[in-house]
Amino acid sequence: MDEGDMKGEVYPFGIVGMANKGDCLQKGESIKFQLCVLGQNAQTMAYNITPLRRATVECVKDQFGFINYEVGDSKKLFFHVKEVQDGIELQAGEEVEFSGHTSPWCGPTEATQKHAQNSGGEGCVGVRRRRRGGGGGGAVSTATRAQLGQLCRAGSAGAEALASGGAAGTERPERPERPGPLQDETLGVASVPSQWRGVQGIRGETKSCQTASIATAEASAQTRKHADAEVQTEAPEPVSLPSVPQYDGPRLAAFLRRVEAMVTRELNKNWQSHAFDGFEVNWSEQQQTVTCLHTLGYPPAQGQGLHVTGVSWSTTGSVVACAYGRLDDGDWSTLKSFVCAWNLDRRGLNPQQPSAVVEAPSAVMCLAFHPTQPSHVAGGLYNGEVLVWDMSHPEDPLLWRTGLTDDTHTDPVYQVVWLPGPQHGHRFQVLSVAADGKVLLWLAVGAGRLQLSAGFALAVQQLPRSTKLKKPPRGETEVGATAVAFSSFDPSLFVLGTEGGFPLKCSLAAEEPALTRMPSSVPLRAPAQFTFSPHGGPVYSVSCSPFHRNLFLSAGTDGHVHLYSMLQAQPLTSLQLSHKYLFAVRWSPVRPLVFAAASGEGDVQLFDLQKSSQKPTVSIKQTQDESPVYCLEFNHQQTQLLAAGDAKGMVKVWQLSSEFTEQGPRETEDLDQLAAEVAT
Numbered sequence: 001m002d003e004g005d006m007k008g009e010v011y012p013f014g015i016v017g018m019a020n021k022g023d024c025l026q027k028g029e030s031i032k033f034q035l036c037v038l039g040q041n042a043q044t045m046a047y048n049i050t051p052l053r054r055a056t057v058e059c060v061k062d063q064f065g066f067i068n069y070e071v072g073d074s075k076k077l078f079f080h081v082k083e084v085q086d087g088i089e090l091q092a093g094e095e096v097e098f099s100g101h102t103s104p105w106c107g108p109t110e111a112t113q114k115h116a117q118n119s120g121g122e123g124c125v126g127v128r129r130r131r132r133g134g135g136g137g138g139a140v141s142t143a144t145r146a147q148l149g150q151l152c153r154a155g156s157a158g159a160e161a162l163a164s165g166g167a168a169g170t171e172r173p174e175r176p177e178r179p180g181p182l183q184d185e186t187l188g189v190a191s192v193p194s195q196w197r198g199v200q201g202i203r204g205e206t207k208s209c210q211t212a213s214i215a216t217a218e219a220s221a222q223t224r225k226h227a228d229a230e231v232q233t234e235a236p237e238p239v240s241l242p243s244v245p246q247y248d249g250p251r252l253a254a255f256l257r258r259v260e261a262m263v264t265r266e267l268n269k270n271w272q273s274h275a276f277d278g279f280e281v282n283w284s285e286q287q288q289t290v291t292c293l294h295t296l297g298y299p300p301a302q303g304q305g306l307h308v309t310g311v312s313w314s315t316t317g318s319v320v321a322c323a324y325g326r327l328d329d330g331d332w333s334t335l336k337s338f339v340c341a342w343n344l345d346r347r348g349l350n351p352q353q354p355s356a357v358v359e360a361p362s363a364v365m366c367l368a369f370h371p372t373q374p375s376h377v378a379g380g381l382y383n384g385e386v387l388v389w390d391m392s393h394p395e396d397p398l399l400w401r402t403g404l405t406d407d408t409h410t411d412p413v414y415q416v417v418w419l420p421g422p423q424h425g426h427r428f429q430v431l432s433v434a435a436d437g438k439v440l441l442w443l444a445v446g447a448g449r450l451q452l453s454a455g456f457a458l459a460v461q462q463l464p465r466s467t468k469l470k471k472p473p474r475g476e477t478e479v480g481a482t483a484v485a486f487s488s489f490d491p492s493l494f495v496l497g498t499e500g501g502f503p504l505k506c507s508l509a510a511e512e513p514a515l516t517r518m519p520s521s522v523p524l525r526a527p528a529q530f531t532f533s534p535h536g537g538p539v540y541s542v543s544c545s546p547f548h549r550n551l552f553l554s555a556g557t558d559g560h561v562h563l564y565s566m567l568q569a570q571p572l573t574s575l576q577l578s579h580k581y582l583f584a585v586r587w588s589p590v591r592p593l594v595f596a597a598a599s600g601e602g603d604v605q606l607f608d609l610q611k612s613s614q615k616p617t618v619s620i621k622q623t624q625d626e627s628p629v630y631c632l633e634f635n636h637q638q639t640q641l642l643a644a645g646d647a648k649g650m651v652k653v654w655q656l657s658s659e660f661t662e663q664g665p666r667e668t669e670d671l672d673q674l675a676a677e678v679a680t
Contacts, residue, residue: 308645317637380413
């Protein structure tokens with residue numbers, strides 16, 4: 001609507017405000033409506049809009065008629081007498097009001113459709129007679145709305161045809177006088193047969209199909225088997241018992257009384273003898289030489305140039321696992337790595353196809369099997385994380401991880417160790433050692449998370465001054481840890497190897513707070529109790545003796561192995577095994593005076609201190625091109641086996657000769673004497 005054409009107030013409206021969505025309003029039409037106020041913006045709008053249209057009747061014939069009303073290109077509006085309110089009879093020239101007209105053409109009957117095609121009119125919805133006089137506008141009743149199928153179109157030509165037909169047709173019967181101006185009347189229903197449907201016709205075909213006849217057959221079968229068998233054994237022969245020889249009881253008793261004193265004397269002499277101390281009978285076949293049983297590798301890891309950075313045996317001794325990473329220079333924190341395991345007792349062992357493979361998001365620097373769960377493995381990563389895997393579920397192996405939090409190590413983790421829990425002996429926690437100077441204890445708390453339960457930090461100003469140490473660089477307060485070994489006699493006592501080259505005697509029971517600014521969710525303590533004389537470079541490996549509470553070994557980048565006593569700072573003995581680095585050293589689990597070392601020249605060296613304290617008893621060539629050997633471990637269950645990993649990505653399992661697995665007489669006493677003589 002144009003506001004200039006309207007008098008008074010102007011209200012907006014929309015299609016949703018129409019009482020009949022089929023009504024089409026035209027400019028200047030009279031309407032009746034109601035007002036509503038919208039809740040969100042308090043806008044007043046018109047709704048329930050009904051158009052009020054007025055016109056004169058053109059003509060009426062039988063049940064149909066036309067109204068003079070312009071609709072589009074047509075000037076006639078067609079209506080049916082049933083659409084007139086209360087059935088009032090309209091006459092030509094009468095003024096009427098109607099509520100709307102229909103625009104879309106919707107499915108008329110055949111006769112009405114044919115009539116509409118010959119004319120151009122529209123159909124109205126409801127017609128009512130306008131009252132003359134009275135209240136001016138006149139009260140009007142709404143006609144009953146006809147079905148949409150009864151509406152049809154007709155033009156001015158159709159109206160003339162109706163008018164002329166009405167004059168020539170049968171005269172309409174007169175209606176009786178009505179008592180009032182308005183009265184209900186019921187008329188008959190006009191029906192028009194559909195010629196359109198007859199023209200179109202109904203097409204139908206009858207078809208049938210039959211599948212091939214189903215062949216059936218009956219058959220019967222019966223089997224019968226009968227067999228008879230007889231067995232006859234020979235008649236048993238009576239067994240004759242051998243005759244028991246008669247012995248002379250009095251003579252036997254006299255003999256035993258006569259030799260009793262002599263037998264007792266000899267038994268006492270054997271009981272006091274130490275000739276067989278430490279001797280154990282070994283019924284296995286003697287192995288004269290050290291031989292290589294298996295050469296294991298994982299081609300995808302070797303293709304990336306990864307090194308074997310750690311090896312570990314399962315608690316059953318039948319599975320060996322290795323960690324793949326890098327120990328040379330470079331940033332390998334984002335390098336995808338692997339943990340592989342081989343079951344050596346499995347038939348058809350493929351040395352190039354591990355029994356289980358686990359992918360790691362960063363280079364794996366170390367690993368350790370669980371003491372009681374054969375499939376659980378803990379590993380330390382280059383990015384500082386500690387993870388625990390279940391190798392029996394390679395499709396989803398991850399059990400727990402520390403995540404990258406404020407508690408996590410900020411430098412590579414060089415060693416992990418399983419320790420019994422503080423309250424429950426059957427629960428274990430993981431101890432990790434890293435180059436950031438922290439020693440952390442992790443406990444699995446469920447939901448795949450390792451939670452920090454205790455922690456230690458190595459601060460330079462808190463190191464015991466047992467020996468003269470090099471002054472650290474300015475601003476450095478933390479001492480990087482590289483290796484750890486726990487005493488077999490005191491579960492709270494452990495030895496740390498450091499980047500400064502000096503081993504440290506430490507305790508889990510330490511209470512002194514650590515002087516460090518490193519963030520932590522638990523208080524960090526200072527564990528160091530004693531400092532030993534340093535190597536010429538960083539210490540890469542330490543190992544506590546399983547046969548003596550005070551002895552331990554250390555190996556470093558200076559190529560030396562030091563034998564220390566917990567009771568003094570200076571080493572008991574120092575052995576130069578290589579002109580390059582020494583990466584690992586381990587005591588034998590069965591021979592008190594035997595240990596093995598891994599060198600940077602590609603050798604695995606076996607020492608027997610009972611035979612020589614200056615040179616190795618056997619030197620095994622692990623790599624032909626002198627690539628470094630980075631790690632080694634004895635098998636504590638199958639003590640004749642030794643595993644070693646190298647820079648070529650290979651793990652070799654060596655079978656030791658009998659001289660390295662059978663303890664000699666008085667070997668424990670010789671170890672005690674070695675520790676006591678030098679200590680004094």
